[in-house]
Amino acid sequence: MAFEPPQRLVxxxxxxxxxxxxxxEKLPEAVQQAVVLRELTVERVQVPxxxxxxVVLVRHADGTPAVxxxxxxxxxxxxxRAALTRWGGLGAVQLREGPAxxxxxxxxxxxxxVSVRSLPEAKALLEAAGALRRLWVEPPGPxxxxxxxxxxxxxxxxxxxxxxxxxxxxVDAALVAREELLVAPPERRLLHGTFRQSKVLAxxxxxxxxxxxxxxxxxxxxxxxRLVRDRVEDLIASxxxxxxxxxxxxxxxxxxxxxxxxxxxWTLFRAVxxxxxxRRVGRARDAESLLEFAGWL
Numbered sequence: 001m002a003f004e005p006p007q008r009l010v011x012x013x014x015x016x017x018x019x020x021x022x023x024x025e026k027l028p029e030a031v032q033q034a035v036v037l038r039e040l041t042v043e044r045v046q047v048p049x050x051x052x053x054x055v056v057l058v059r060h061a062d063g064t065p066a067v068x069x070x071x072x073x074x075x076x077x078x079x080x081r082a083a084l085t086r087w088g089g090l091g092a093v094q095l096r097e098g099p100a101x102x103x104x105x106x107x108x109x110x111x112x113x114v115s116v117r118s119l120p121e122a123k124a125l126l127e128a129a130g131a132l133r134r135l136w137v138e139p140p141g142p143x144x145x146x147x148x149x150x151x152x153x154x155x156x157x158x159x160x161x162x163x164x165x166x167x168x169x170x171v172d173a174a175l176v177a178r179e180e181l182l183v184a185p186p187e188r189r190l191l192h193g194t195f196r197q198s199k200v201l202a203x204x205x206x207x208x209x210x211x212x213x214x215x216x217x218x219x220x221x222x223x224x225x226r227l228v229r230d231r232v233e234d235l236i237a238s239x240x241x242x243x244x245x246x247x248x249x250x251x252x253x254x255x256x257x258x259x260x261x262x263x264x265x266w267t268l269f270r271a272v273x274x275x276x277x278x279r280r281v282g283r284a285r286d287a288e289s290l291l292e293f294a295g296w297l
Contacts, residue, residue, distance in 0.1 A: 092211070
């Protein structure tokens, strides 16, 4: 199979790839092997696709549509496999049976171009929150998932190391919020880890299903942080962006019966972490939007 990886994926991997990483170079061969092993027919590569994996639309020998997903080890595809197995299709895309090749997932086909972002904002948030609630289950025993404390600990260290004086006050506030939130988390659940509107696609079994988890174990409020800042460009452009953001925090916390201050605190930490990381890799515009958003919290 001859193809060019989507440029979005190439750029994103270029920002994060460790020295000597050859995953992209080996990708065409890996796709070919995965397709042949599972007796699949390739339709097309999903474009623009994601920033951490290649998604290929395929069909089984009997014509059933499916999705083949390949991701580098550093994006924890085996953790995604374990989480999807635990959810069993309830609230999330279903894992197809077949050969278990490391870094390769075969998934049911949803509608890749139709996410809840296509809905009006209020309806989109409602549907997304409903899908997310179904994912918050007890973690499975056999697989040891990364915890919120572990993941944010790495992120906190990177923030301390790379934050310049211009953003130091926000970084300090985010780090204090994290420390306070980790003192006594109210629950321990399996979380999606990177949940937002674009991660909820239209399906056939049920109207909306979550995709693309980077699963982690911890408190539910952590999972709402990315959803609060969804459509951040629209928020920044709006004169009522700050008020809308605070209203989102309140409404999402109330609808999912979570503590509003914990949702606000994790939203602050994750927005600042994303903003500092964007500055570090040269995405100045994204960084400016994220850090302005964080300042509203």
